[in-house]
Amino acid sequence: MIEKIHINERLRELRIKSGYTQVQIAKILNIDRSTYSYYEIGKTTPDITVLMTLAKVFNIAINDLLADEGTPETVADSGTKSNFIYSKKNTSHIYELSSNEKILVGVFRSCTPEQQQEILSYLKGTVKN
Secondary structure, rough: OOOOOOOHHHHHHHHHHHHOOOHHHHHHHOOHHHHHHHHHHHOOOOHHHHHHHHHHHHHHHHHHHHHHOOOOOEEEOOOOOOHHHHHOOOOOOOOOOOHHHHHHHHHHOOOOOOOOHHHHHHHHHHHHO
């Protein structure tokens, strides 16, 4: 039997681990906070394009976002058991940033590589002036 993925719980966990608020994620996605809140409580489910953007914002692969964590214990290469959910490193490192910086990083991560280069070029030109 296949375990049901509870994407709402996963989104909440990732948001908290990454140090974002619901308001910040909603701003990054350009949606109302209530819409994002509905994703987290399971009232609605985000479409695939939103999920792909969220994976970028949380700096994880889409497969990791959708991964079933119903069996949290895994065996590491060393043969020792570890708790998968709590042993995951926060790869976002977003806590030390201000609210606006968190939004900026999230928006930047959600862009295509070409858009990221355009943003960087623009910012470099702006800072020099």
